[in-house]
Amino acid sequence: MKKSLLVFCFVTMALGVFAEGDNVEDVEVTAQVVPKLDITTEAVEFGTVVANTDNNKPEKLGKIIIKGTGHEQKMKIKFADASGSNWTENPNDLKIQLVNKEHSENKLTYTPELIKEKGGFKSEDGNTTMNITGTLKVPENAVVGNYSGVLKVKVWYDEI
Numbered sequence: 306m307k308k309s310l311l312v313f314c315f316v317t318m319a320l321g322v323f324a325e326g327d328n329v330e331d332v333e334v335t336a337q338v339v340p341k342l343d344i345t346t347e348a349v350e351f352g353t354v355v356a357n358t359d360n361n362k363p364e365k366l367g368k369i370i371i372k373g374t375g376h377e378q379k380m381k382i383k384f385a386d387a388s389g390s391n392w393t394e395n396p397n398d399l400k401i402q403l404v405n406k407e408h409s410e411n412k413l414t415y416t417p418e419l420i421k422e423k424g425g426f427k428s429e430d431g432n433t434t435m436n437i438t439g440t441l442k443v444p445e446n447a448v449v450g451n452y453s454g455v456l457k458v459k460v461w462y463d464e465i
Contacts, residue, residue, distance in 0.1 A: 340373035340431065342380060342460050349417070349437050349456075357445035366420070367437035371460055379463045380433075384417070387455040396437075396456065403441075403454035413452050414442040 349367030371380065384396040393399065396417040403413040420436040437456070 339462065342462065343372040344458060344460060345370045345372070346458065349415070349439065351441050354413075354441060354443050356443055356447045359440070359442050361441040361443065363438055363441075367456075369435040369437065369458055371433045371435075373431060380460050381463045382435075382458065382460045385457040385459075387457065389457050392459070396439075399456070401454045401456050403452035405448055405450045405452050407450060408448045411444075411446070411448045411452075413444070413447060413454075415454060415456075416440050416442075417456050 347368040347370075348365075349363050350365040351361055352364040354361045369382075371382075381394075383392040383394055384399060385392045386399055386401050391399075396419060399417060401415040401417060403415055405411045417437055417439040420438055
């Protein structure tokens, strides 16, 4: 009896579903394609510096050139040291270590800084250029030689 009642309920519900009229509607699907963001960089060059000095300024400013920004989409940019573990929107928060490859225990400390033009960064022909300056601290015990380090940069579209 229970099985018969169960079958009856199932058949009744199935007939009720099929008895309703078909109601079909289309869902429009759209997309807007924006250009891919590409980054190129130019090095910050301090040239020759003296041991036991602070606030050394670069001889040549560095550049970050972002291609593909010539439309209404806003972009985000973040910076990190060579480890890439702590990303920040403000590069001044970072202390970049420059290392002498022959004496890796010797390090110089670079504090990066973006130079902002009035009204933001310079944008031209779909490219945005950011100039980078900063200061370099050279300790008293710095070994003579060449030093290098890395400032990581990543960009992406905001609100896409």
